[in-house]
Ligand code: MCN
């Protein structure tokens with residue numbers, strides 16, 4: 001689709017350079033830790049080495065002797081104000097600071113407030129805590145065994161470690177279809193705990209102004225307004241009502257879902273600032289970040305897929321056990337304790353499906369947070385794309401052919417899935433065919449046959465994923481009762497420039513650029529003249545924030561709708577200026593002209609000036625609009641990825657030789673930004689497939705709590721991604737756009753696993769759990785007698 005606007009205007013479809021980059025690449029960004037306030041104090045946190053223990057004493061005496069240490073805050077101090085527990089986004093409860101026992105290794109035990117960061121750290125060393133260790137549960141299956149020790153003793157009536165049961169689909173119908181299926185493949189899959197490890201850790205500055213009774217919190221949050229509401233709900237009883245709270249998210253160095261929840265550190269810093277009356281800064285160090293927050297996945301999946309002998313899929317059944325750690329602090333919409341996992345029928349026309357998920361408590365940090373996942377869609381896509389390959393192997397069919405046979409046909413959209421979703425639009429065949437052509441699929445298969453004869457291990461893996469992003473619609477989606485919509489407010493200033501504010505918050509996605517392009521597209525005001533603001537609750541309209549690739553589907557749509565309201569008013573002013581009726585005007589980006597007399601026209605800038613200097617009698621002055629957009633449906637971006645791997649028989653190392661990613665996110669606002677999102681997402685998809693994992697030993701000790709053990713990919717490990725696209729607009733989004741930010745992370749891992757399993761299939765390998773580290777792969781090679 002050719003852009004409607006000129007390059008100077010820079011509306012949709014132009015790869016204009018990111019407006020935020022000049023400051024970010026010059027080191028002139030403004031992150032929380034860059035902010036210094038007069039009289040600011042520093043907080044550091046005492047953490048437990050035990051995964052489960054009673055606290056018998058906390059001794060702060062020595063710490064308080066250190067010059068510069070002003071206070072040591074404990075759970076008992078917070079309990080006086082009933083602030084020692086807080087609600088999680090899933091309506092569970094989580095400790096701010098413990099009063100009785102700790103539940104996971106590295107949990108917060110006390111906080112030291114001091115005049116400098118260094119003194120605060122010395123204070124932490126000097127606090128001594130006495131613990132009485134308790135038995136530890138790290139295995140969610142054991143947690144659910146009858147007679148297992150009950151972990152949440154704080155909950156009066158809790159008799160087990162079961163958090164929730166959730167299911168979707170037709171249990172009986174699926175059971176019957178599986179019984180009648182000519183082939184059934186079943187597989188256990190484990191998606192381990194992983195951590196987003198964004199460049200910037202979490203942190204905040206809490207600044208309570210005693211005189212005005214107003215709290216300002218600069219914080220690393222993806223959802224400033226929702227956080228403000230949560231703060232007001234938690235601390236309203238001590239006088240912090242919502243109009244007196246201002247949350248400011250300045251520049252954020254990566255969120256990836258990890259910056260959605262409220263972590264104890266934020267709340268302690270707020271309590272400290274209110275109690276002491278001075279600004280308090282808390283910035284996590286890398287180890288704290290890796291050990292205590294932002295954990296995703298930890299899904300134990302059992303999947304069964306039934307089909308006819310010719311490969312036609314007939315039924316899917318999935319049973320999952322989710323390890324949530326000691327509290328269900330997942331960031332999901334309230335009615336969806338397993339997120340949007342029920343997208344697990346994927347891109348296939350599946351007649352019957354049933355899925356159930358149970359959540360369990362263990363002695364681990366709260367899990368299920370997020371990792372570029374669109375609310376558990378990564379897990380769902382992993383399951384169905386692995387199962388599809390399992391089926392292909394079973395039937396000795398080509399996995400591409402099996403997919404093409406089962407895809408929802410392009411003419412069946414909007415498509416109603418067996419698990420209750422209405423897919424808005426799609427053309428899965430086109431995306432897969434494009435990827436196959438680009439990578440030269442048939443030639444690669446021939447090459448593989450040749451290589452196998454020579455004993456070389458080469459594999460080709462496909463993933464044809466369907467994403468589900470853009471929550472709302474508000475009738476189904478809320479967080480703690482707050483409906484999920486999003487917002488935009490556009491003000492056009494007399495000289496024709498604009499300020500546009502949104503309820504979302506970029507953490508690196510480039511909203512300052514792409515939102516400006518949306519305004520440019522709709523009003524013809526050059527994107528460079530549109531200043532985009534997000535993240536300050538005192539100025540931005542209320543919105544639910546940026547996660548689940550929802551910004552384009554919700555706030556982006558709100559931006560278009562607000563701009564259209566402005567255009568309506570601009571039309572009235574243009575009619576007045578040109579002395580014609582509105583019906584006689586035609587719009588082209590940037591100006592209204594008179595039908596049949598194109599030389600008679602008014603530019604948007606002339607109209608804007610008139611809105612403040614020469615507006616029609618009886619019309620209000622000014623040119624601005626707000627839109628709160630409640631999407632009628634989610635958007636369903638999709639794609640087909642093909643990965644080629646070579647496996648080193650000496651080391652077990654998996655080398656990604658080629659990776660072709662064909663994505664479809666409907667109409668694109670900025671192609672360069674979308675490509676960047678996909679590149680980053682692919683690397684973040686490769687990471688858990690090959691490298692990243694956090695596990696715990698029997699004692700609840702974390703393995704992988706530093707960058708020595710937790711392997712984040714660098715440019716060295718990253719292959720050259722080859723991207724391409726198809727464009728299937730969303731029929732209900734005002735710009736035809738779908739979200740894209742998480743597509744690649746969601747779609748990539750199974751393509752890589754499928755490729756590795758494909759390389760080893762002739763040896764009888766059917767499945768490998770991620771991460772497929774060299775050691776794990778080498779052990780398989782050894783077992784199969786092909787290691788060199
Ligand atoms: N875009 C576009 N055309 C489309 C769709 C999107 O030009 N059809 C552009 C958007 O305008 C936006 C970007 O692509 O600039 C991503 O848009 P969208 O898919 O709507 O996702 P969000 O803006 O809501 O971003 C959230 C998403 C999520 S949930 C995670 S996790 C993630 C991701 O974005 N975290 C990121 N990408 C990230 N990228 C960076 N640099 N940092 C993070 O923390």
Ligand code: CUN
Pocket residue numbers: 222255256257258260369370371372373374375376546547548549742
């Ligand atoms: Cu699931 S990570 Mo993103 O939704 O912020």
